[in-house]
Amino acid sequence: MKGYLSYLILWILNKKTMRGAEIGRELEKRRGTKPSPGTIYPALKELKNVGLIAVDDQKIYSLTDKGQDELKSACKFFCQIFYDMKEMSDFGE
Amino acid sequence: MKGYLSYLILWILNKKTMRGAEIGRELEKRRGTKPSPGTIYPALKELKNVGLIAVDDQKIYSLTDKGQDELKSACKFFCQIFYDMKEMSDFGE
DNA sequence: ATAATAGTATCGGATAACCAATAGTATGAA
């Protein structure tokens, strides 16, 4: 179950700008386990490199316009793949 | 955007038993692109190896009990991670 | 000022996920 972390970061940053450590804590709340520094910072760096997020001088990460667009299309894509997603919430009971 | 294929296969097989080719077509409907044989058959093999799915002599794949359990806990995990998933459907507009 | 703590970041490596190309197998038609 890999591959969702970057999009989860975008999803989180879309709600609120955060510092790296805060993102880590938010991920821990959601996933149960806290991602290691070797996970989160390379991920942030990559997202920054491709222009989806930005960092200011206070190390506060935020979503760029491009990041918003990307997130939007990712959500669309996801909802298309799991168009029967509603059953999923029920399936877990 | 990787890492969701195996779970998507489980999700699909949970609704209906299928042959490999039919699974491929179903994936195409959902994702837009048809997975290559080199994607789907290794995935099926792996899922079979770990006991989440089974194949009969007619090459019809089906979910095992263990597969159902796994899918159930995966759904739970997913809903926990994206507990604000509802906003996602709206976000794509 | 110094020690302790929290935050930021890099590096190297392991594994997962995926695909293109290829080959074998079954099914049906001519």
Added chain:
DNA sequence: TTCATACTATTGGTTATCCGATACTATTAT
């Protein structure tokens, strides 16, 4: 039977994803 078509499967390799270990930096407390 022979050809064509669809299906099943493997191989080899690429890239993404993630982690543990480590190191550097800033902040705070004493």
